[in-house]
Amino acid sequence: MGTGVVGESIASALVADENYVMMGSRAANNDKSKTWSKNAGRYASTGTFTDAAIFGDIIFVCLSGEYALDVVKHLGDDITRNKIIVDVTNPLDFTKGMPPRILENLGNSNSLGEEIQRLLPHAYVVKTLNTVNYKLMVDAHLVNDGDHNLFVCGNNVDAKNKVMHLLVDNFHWRSDSVIDLGGIEMSRCVEAIVPFWVAVYQKLGTPLFNFKIVQ
């Protein structure tokens, strides 16, 4: 779900490993998704958000924070029942200057991850990948030989395990680098660090960095 750099990066990485990927967008004949699909080869296809949600076993939500809930609400609980939703989206508002803010009513005691789980109560929402740059999401080796951390949260342990395997097998994350923080309410914590990520990005001048927990 989503044709931006995040959606394209994830879709391309999965297609490269010979997974079938349908890139979902608002309109089925979206130019960006059509171009992507043409270049990505036979494992790639395109469709509406609904088409993609029906197609996939694992649905990556790669939308801008302000539209994500509208799209998810439109999908509805029926077609996402028992599916894994990987929520990569950050509820950021860049319109009021730096540092960016969390969108109203989506911070502190709430989060986008929780709202998506609330809208799709029979799906298994897993929040992850939202704390790193889109290039790093799909190739953890781009930074410090892959030695840095990623966080996962969600209410369903099996779903989290499947996503963690995907992160290791397809996106080259070290299995001991991926930290399970708990239930989907921990989305609050991993979404709240993204304005800090932006501040560090501004300071370093490159988005190719990450946080490593050291003891």
Added chain:
Amino acid sequence: MGTGVVGESIASALVADENYVMMGSRAANNDKSKTWSKNAGRYASTGTFTDAAIFGDIIFVCLSGEYALDVVKHLGDDITRNKIIVDVTNPLDFTKGMPPRILENLGNSNSLGEEIQRLLPHAYVVKTLNTVNYKLMVDAHLVNDGDHNLFVCGNNVDAKNKVMHLLVDNFHWRSDSVIDLGGIEMSRCVEAIVPFWVAVYQKLGTPLFNFKIVQ
């Protein structure tokens, strides 16, 4: 300012390096500060918050988030004029379960660091140390041989430089580990990551860890 573990840890570390430290508390004859002072030797003394603010060139605010602004308001701008205020405090609310929340009106588009600067416009507020455990604050070597990061923000460059020297000289932080994120509004970012810090603490089972930025 403050007789909790954070205030005591910072006061003891500074006294150990032969700096004169007055520990400030609400009542001058606070038992905890008297006991600390007796054990800490001739560089240590105690007083009210106001006594301590008049005494010090550098004032460490080590209060609980919910009381910090009351204390600072009571001090007022006059006695803190041209002084450096190191704000170590986190505006956290643990009363509503985990993860902790940021206190109302002190998150997202605001922060405790900014509120303190607003209340004391002629002081130089520097936000730092709030992202690590109190033991690590004063001895960076306790974790990963000191190889991890600390963040500083504030509006006055000279004040930030003085604080960064103190961190290096007294608290054993590596000078290239301390990252200046910009003006005091960046307190929003470093305060917002503390619920995440708490989540990682719960996961690891030890507060002796920190974040290292890797590229």
